Amino acid sequence: MIDILQLLIFGIVLGGIIALGAVGVSLLFGILRFAHFAHGDMMTLGAYLAFAFVAGLGWPLLAAFPLAVLLTVGVAVLIDQVLYRRLRRKAPVILLFSSFGVALMLRAIIELVWGPDTVVYDSAIQLPWRIAGLRIKPDHVTIVIGAIVLVTALHLFLQRTRTGKAMRAMADEPDLAQVTGINTERVVIWTWIIGSALAAAAGIFLALDTRLVPLLGWNLLLPVFAAAILGGIGRPYGAIFGGLVIGISTEMSTLAIAPVYKPAVAFTIILIMLIWRPTGLLRGR
Amino acid sequence: MELPGLISFAVFFLTLAGIYGVFSLGLNVQWGYSGQFNLGIAAFWAVGSYTAAILTTAPGGGHLGGFGLPFVVGLAAAVLLSALLAVLIGVVTVNLRTDYLAIGTIGIAEIVRLVLKNEAWLTNGVRGIAGIPRPFADLPGDLPALIYLAIVALAVLVVFVAIERLYRAPWGRVQRALRENEPATQAAGKNVLRFRLEAFVLGAAVMGLGGALYAHFIAFISPEAFDPLITTFVVWVMLIAGGSGNNRGALLGAFVIWGIWSGTGFLTDLLPIEIQTRAGSVRILLIGALLQIILLSRPEGLIPEAGPPTPDDGESTDNSR
Numbered sequence: 001m002i003d004i005l006q007l008l009i010f011g012i013v014l015g016g017i018i019a020l021g022a023v024g025v026s027l028l029f030g031i032l033r034f035a036h037f038a039h040g041d042m043m044t045l046g047a048y049l050a051f052a053f054v055a056g057l058g059w060p061l062l063a064a065f066p067l068a069v070l071l072t073v074g075v076a077v078l079i080d081q082v083l084y085r086r087l088r089r090k091a092p093v094i095l096l097f098s099s100f101g102v103a104l105m106l107r108a109i110i111e112l113v114w115g116p117d118t119v120v121y122d123s124a125i126q127l128p129w130r131i132a133g134l135r136i137k138p139d140h141v142t143i144v145i146g147a148i149v150l151v152t153a154l155h156l157f158l159q160r161t162r163t164g165k166a167m168r169a170m171a172d173e174p175d176l177a178q179v180t181g182i183n184t185e186r187v188v189i190w191t192w193i194i195g196s197a198l199a200a201a202a203g204i205f206l207a208l209d210t211r212l213v214p215l216l217g218w219n220l221l222l223p224v225f226a227a228a229i230l231g232g233i234g235r236p237y238g239a240i241f242g243g244l245v246i247g248i249s250t251e252m253s254t255l256a257i258a259p260v261y262k263p264a265v266a267f268t269i270i271l272i273m274l275i276w277r278p279t280g281l282l283r284g285r
Numbered sequence: 286m287e288l289p290g291l292i293s294f295a296v297f298f299l300t301l302a303g304i305y306g307v308f309s310l311g312l313n314v315q316w317g318y319s320g321q322f323n324l325g326i327a328a329f330w331a332v333g334s335y336t337a338a339i340l341t342t343a344p345g346g347g348h349l350g351g352f353g354l355p356f357v358v359g360l361a362a363a364v365l366l367s368a369l370l371a372v373l374i375g376v377v378t379v380n381l382r383t384d385y386l387a388i389g390t391i392g393i394a395e396i397v398r399l400v401l402k403n404e405a406w407l408t409n410g411v412r413g414i415a416g417i418p419r420p421f422a423d424l425p426g427d428l429p430a431l432i433y434l435a436i437v438a439l440a441v442l443v444v445f446v447a448i449e450r451l452y453r454a455p456w457g458r459v460q461r462a463l464r465e466n467e468p469a470t471q472a473a474g475k476n477v478l479r480f481r482l483e484a485f486v487l488g489a490a491v492m493g494l495g496g497a498l499y500a501h502f503i504a505f506i507s508p509e510a511f512d513p514l515i516t517t518f519v520v521w522v523m524l525i526a527g528g529s530g531n532n533r534g535a536l537l538g539a540f541v542i543w544g545i546w547s548g549t550g551f552l553t554d555l556l557p558i559e560i561q562t563r564a565g566s567v568r569i570l571l572i573g574a575l576l577q578i579i580l581l582s583r584p585e586g587l588i589p590e591a592g593p594p595t596p597d598d599g600e601s602t603d604n605s606r
Contacts, residue, residue, distance in 0.1 A: 035384040086581055093322060093383050097521065098580050100324070104518055105573035108566040115563070218514070222395065225388050260403045267392035271377060274385055 002133045007251045013140045013209060015247020016147035020202035021220060022227035022239035023154060024195025030171030030234025031191050032088065034095040038079075039199055039224060041106035043217030046072040046200025047207035048114050054121050061121055061208070069200040076196030077189060103218065111214045119212045143205045150201055151240055154194065158236060163190050171234035223250065223266035229273050245269075296430050298547060303437040304498050306539040308520045310444050310532060311491030317530035317590070318448075318457060319484035320464035322383045325374075325390030326520050327513035328397040329489045332370050333363040333496020334506045335401065338414040341501070346416065348409035356420040360497045367493020371486040379482045394513035402508040413507025417500050437498055441536070444491055449532050451487075460484055461530075515569065519546070522576050528586025537587055546572065 021043060028036045049071050053064035079102060087094050128135040158164040166187050169177040178184060203217050210216075227246045231238025246266050253265045308326060315321045337359035342351030378389045401408045408414065421432045451457050459480050462470040471477050500506050519542065527538020549571055553564035579586070 029384070035388060037387075083577055083581070090584060094580055094584055096322070096384060096387060097525070098577060100518065100521075101573045101576045101580075104514060104569050108569040108573065111566040112563050112570070222388070222392055229385075229388075258403070261399060264396050264399060267396060270388060270392060274381055274389065275377065 004252075004255070006134055007254065008248060009134065009136060009140065011248030011251035012244065013143050013247070014251060015244035016144055017202045017205050017209070017243075018220065018223045018227050018247050019240040019243025020147060020150060020198040020205070021217075021224035022231065022243045023236045024191075024199050025224055026228040026231060026233055026239040027167065027171055027191050027236055028195050029228060031167070031174065031188060032084070032092070032095065033174075034092040034099070035225065036195075037096065037100040037221070038103040038106060039195070040217035040219070040221035041103045041110075042072060042076060042196050042199040043203030043206065043220060044110055044214065045075060045106055045203070045217075046196075047203035047212055047216055048110050049200070050204045051114070051119060051121060051207070051212055055119070061204075065201070065204060068204060069197050072200035072203075073193050073196045076192045076199075080189070080192050107214050107218065114212075114214075116214055121208060121212075139208050143209060146201065146205060150198060154198070154236065157194070163187065167191060167194075168236075171236075219263070222263065222270070223247070226266040226270045226273075229270055293427060293430070296427070296434050298543070300430070300434045300437050300502055302540045302543040303434070303441045304495055304502065305520065305523060305543050306441050306536045307437075307444055307495035307498065308492055309523045309527065309535040309539040310441075310448060311488045311495060312520055312524050313488075313529060313532060313535040314448055314451075314484055314491065315488035316524065317532075317535065318452065318460040318464070319481060319488075320383075321481060321485055321488075322387045323390045323485070323488070324387045324517055324521075325392075325394035325397075325513070326492060326517040328390070328394040329367045329370065329492035330496040330499070330516055331397055331401060331508075332367045333493035334500035334510075335408055335414070335496075336363040336366045336493070337497035337500045338417045338506055339407075341418055342414060342416055343418075346409060346414060347412070348405075348414055349407045351414075356418070356501065359501075360494065363493045363497035364490045365493075367496065368486050368490040371489030372482070375482045375485045379478050379485065391513070391517075394517065398508055398513055408508075411508060413505060413510070415505045417504045417506065419501050419504065433502060437502075440494060440498060444494070445532055445536065448487075448491070452532065456480075456483075518569075519572065522572055522579075524586075525576065525584070526579055526586055528588040528590060530590030531586070531588050534586050534588035534590070541587070542572070542575075545575065 021039060024042075025036055025039050028034070028039075046068050050061065050064040050068035053059040053067060054061055083098055083102070084095055087098055126137055126139060128137045130136075158168055163186070166177065166182045167190060169180070170182060170184065170187050199217075202220075206216060206220065223246050224243075227242035228239050229242070230245055231240070231242030246269060249269065250262055250265045253262060257264075308330070311329075312323065312326060315323050339348060339350040340352050340354045340362055341356060341359040343353050344351050374390070374393055378386055381389055402411055404410070405412075419429055419433055420436065422429050424432070459470065459475050462473070463475070463477060463480055467477060503510075523538040523542040524535050525538070526542055527536065528534025546568060549568045550564070553567050556564070556567070
């Protein structure tokens, strides 16, 4: 029983991280009609930018966090304006392939700048708290609180601001949204801002939980896609729910299968969803 | 018989370009003909390579087998097993549209990589399989390399002629019709799922052949050799650069991109020594930038797909109706 609770805690931490990535993928897929394959490497970029401030300048992670997020957003908007904006008029599949190329280019740049070896934010070993037989790392609490704060901010943005409402409308019904006079270019840019900011945060949290490697974010891409599909494409709230389901089931899977095959769990869920209910559990598109 | 260094390099270059050409042709059947977005090329590559390796190596390598079977048997088995994997995958994914198929196939490539890495009884795990024999390796000097180049050239020729004929055949027309307008093709009474599955399996079989040719050429394979992203990406760039839908373009793309890839090797040798260890990243950056330029300026590739056949192509009876 303690084992299961312990895995549940790990699953919620991982699920929170996946959820932050999945919101962006889901919104981008809903609005621009393509699967953004560079999302994982956006996460990696955010994590390494934070590392640059922490290790290079000796900043505390809390100070590095907002600046790393801001810089990642800048890179994402820049890539959109230079590349994707020109490709949008062509077939969505060209966007998909372009983003696949961007993913590899981002990873190559990260390897060039920071090298292929593993690094960490803080090499001090963190002693877990022991509560009723459960082991809880302080970092885990940081990650979960951080994820809750960001999701709340996202919720307020989507519900209270004009741009947020327009974004939901566009992800839901692009044609209808367009005829109602929504400034689509503006919404697209805001979608990149929100998506990449959450991705950068997810990357930093993941690096805090594990270690920094150039494949950090790529390894999370399939779970992120799985969460977005599970929650229904174009549904940010569904993506959060999907993230938690994927995170928890991935950690729980070690009860039944060898841990080396953990990455296969998300993929299996994707396949089941695509065959059984391609619109997602929460009826997206 | 010893060849001078430059010719020896040319043989090496042409052999690998030919092997990439096989992959590019295989992908052309899936994407160029049928419009199916397979991002799991590395999975079929790996299955082809490992099948050939396990069947043809001498016994006692720490993996399953080796069975010491002839080269041709390994080749045939690689094609069959790759096709079989494609049938299993295809039955599930054939119905998926582009983005989902991309996600699904990339997931399959990941799972294949996990299996290769972790099932040591089958594949010797991360240590890989060494000593994969090249046919006629006993011959003196550079003869085996020349003969192998001839074998690869023959394979390219056979695949090229076969799928070029299919392109012009009714089967190819149905594939193109499906790619351009699925509902209309369905309305014309074509079994959409069957045609899609056939193209997917055929392309995968060709990739399995390429994988086997690669294993015998390199003589050593390991899971690290199949970074699913990079192999898949390079083959895709080859096809897009050459011109998807056009087999000549697919081959040309393989030679041009492989030439650029090799050429950047010379270029990165000129870099300071501390950056040289990261030459792989520089290459990917260059190829990635090249891809973006192609997508922006010439997405149809160097040799675009020709329009519908004119009456001169000997299909006048079809077109005059």
